Amino acid sequence: MEILNDISRNLIAGDDAKVAEQVAEAIRSEVPSAEILDDGLIAGMAVVGDRFRKHEMFLPEVLLSARAMAAGVALLKPLLIAEEVPSRGKVVLGSVQGDLHDIGKNLVGIMLEGAGFEVVDLGIDVPADKFVDTAVSEGASVIGVSSLLTTTMTQMKGVVDLVDERGLSGRVKVIVGGAPLSAEFARSIGAQGYAYDAASAVEKVMALMGEG
Ligand code: B1M
Secondary structure, three states: OHHHHHHHHHHHOOOHHHHHHHHHHHHHOOOOHHHHHHHHHHHHHHHHHHHHHOOOOOHHHHHHHHHHHHHHHHHHHHHHOOOOOOOOOEEEEEEEOOOOOOHHHHHHHHHHHHOOOEEEEOOOOEOHHHHHHHHHHHOOOEEEEEOOOOOOHHHHHHHHHHHHHOOOOOOOEEEEEOOOOOHHHHHHOOOOEEEOOHHHHHHHHHHHOOOO
């Protein structure tokens, strides 16, 4: 669809104003929000990642694309979140210590809220004890940890281990996700769940809470 290609193109170019304008136009034209997200915004970001890896784009440009992505997601958020759903439980969410990537984590949060979960978002660069302390103080039964770097994914084990050390195993479950991860990696660090994308994160959290 032309409008979705335009959104991708402007996201790659880092033009947040144009991305916002075109996402708004797509919403007005009743393009489904999941299509705007997947085939417009996420598709554009995949190209950015590829070009960055090949050194065809550099960090300042990637940051502009990230800003454009955030502008588009902000407009989609109200559509992705159902209104007045009774709370299904609480999830503490954050990007693991050392990791500053938050776009995917934010999408997971939006989808969880959309499905009726209360999300306590701790942001980026979150140490293991902050995840666990917050789960206890907020009475959350799931901790969701995101990592986008092969150098930070190893920190995730610290969260799982701390849940065990504090005697919370069984009561607090850890779900992990992010581009470099796999179900096998999640199992290897003892996490109770792994999700490939934001939609499957919702399914996984529901399953962990005994609803799936
Ligand atoms: Co960075 N970066 N980055 N970056 N960046 C990657 C991840 C990289 C793959 C790019 C590349 O080389 N092709 C590469 C990592 C390589 C590796 O580890 N092997 C990389 C690098 C190297 C770096 C720096 C080290 C660069 C440098 O400084 N030299 C640096 C590290 C900073 C740090 O974290 N300490 C860095 C910085 C940045 C920016 C700040 C410029 C910016 C982030 C801005 C922001 O997030 N606010 C950035 C970006 C934008 C990217 C790419 C281009 C895009 C990431 C993104 O937002 N994707 C990325 C390349 C890529 O992934 N293709 C790249 C869109 C998003 C919707 O997808 O985040 O995968 P994603 O989330 C998905 C799933 O993974 C999943 O669901 C989401 C929605 O479907 N998911 C979960 C995510 N979390 C989940 C949690 C769950 C469940 C599912 O449960 C809890």
